[in-house]
Amino acid sequence: MRTEWANGGGQPPRRDLKVIVGAAIIRDGRVLACARSAPPEVAGMWEFPGGKVEPGESETDALVRECAEELAVRVEIGDRVGRNVKMAHGRSVLKVYSASLVEDDQPQPLEHSALRWLSAAELDSVTWLPADAPIVAALRPLLAPDATRQ
Numbered sequence: 001m002r003t004e005w006a007n008g009g010g011q012p013p014r015r016d017l018k019v020i021v022g023a024a025i026i027r028d029g030r031v032l033a034c035a036r037s038a039p040p041e042v043a044g045m046w047e048f049p050g051g052k053v054e055p056g057e058s059e060t061d062a063l064v065r066e067c068a069e070e071l072a073v074r075v076e077i078g079d080r081v082g083r084n085v086k087m088a089h090g091r092s093v094l095k096v097y098s099a100s101l102v103e104d105d106q107p108q109p110l111e112h113s114a115l116r117w118l119s120a121a122e123l124d125s126v127t128w129l130p131a132d133a134p135i136v137a138a139l140r141p142l143l144a145p146d147a148t149r150q
């Protein structure tokens with residue numbers, strides 16, 4: 001007998017699916033990229049600030065918490081950017097949202113080794129974590145085309 005699952009995908013729903021959220025913080029036509037400081041295998045690669053959604057937490061709440069912890073900033077969360085990206089053989093999924101800084105909050109690299117504001121033309125000047133590639137592509141039209149135009 002064939003089993004139909006409520007998610008309609010023909011796959012058993014994963015109770016252990018880990019959701020990782022990232023914030024594409026955009027200011028003056030540039031996005032904030034953050035260099036990971038750990039673990040060693042990904043140190044120096046670039047990502048969006050964020051992390052795991054904790055049990056009972058919404059994705060938006062997780063982003064607000066992670067941006068405060070990692071960058072000491074307040075953010076307002078906007079629309080999704082790009083698609084869900086499956087990671088770790090489908091055990092986790094990356095979801096990125098656009099975000100804006102509240103007032104004049106200035107990001108501080110509390111957990112990253114460097115921060116950079118990138119225009120569309122500068123997006124490829126850093127090495128992103130591999131899972132971020134489709135997100136970076138979807139982000140491009142939302143940014144200023146080069147570093148001089150805003």
Ligand SMILES: Nc1nc2c([nH]c(=O)n2[C@H]2C[C@H](O)[C@@H](COP(=O)(O)OP(=O)(O)OP(=O)(O)O)O2)c(=O)[nH]1
Binds near residue numbers: 020046050051
């Ligand atoms: N934050 C973030 N993580 C990403 C991105 N792309 C990507 O593959 N990841 C991966 C790296 C990690 O394996 C995982 C997130 O882990 P993390 O260490 O940042 O999450 P966390 O702050 O909740 O971790 P923890 O130290 O509290 O356990 O997702 C991205 O753009 N942003």
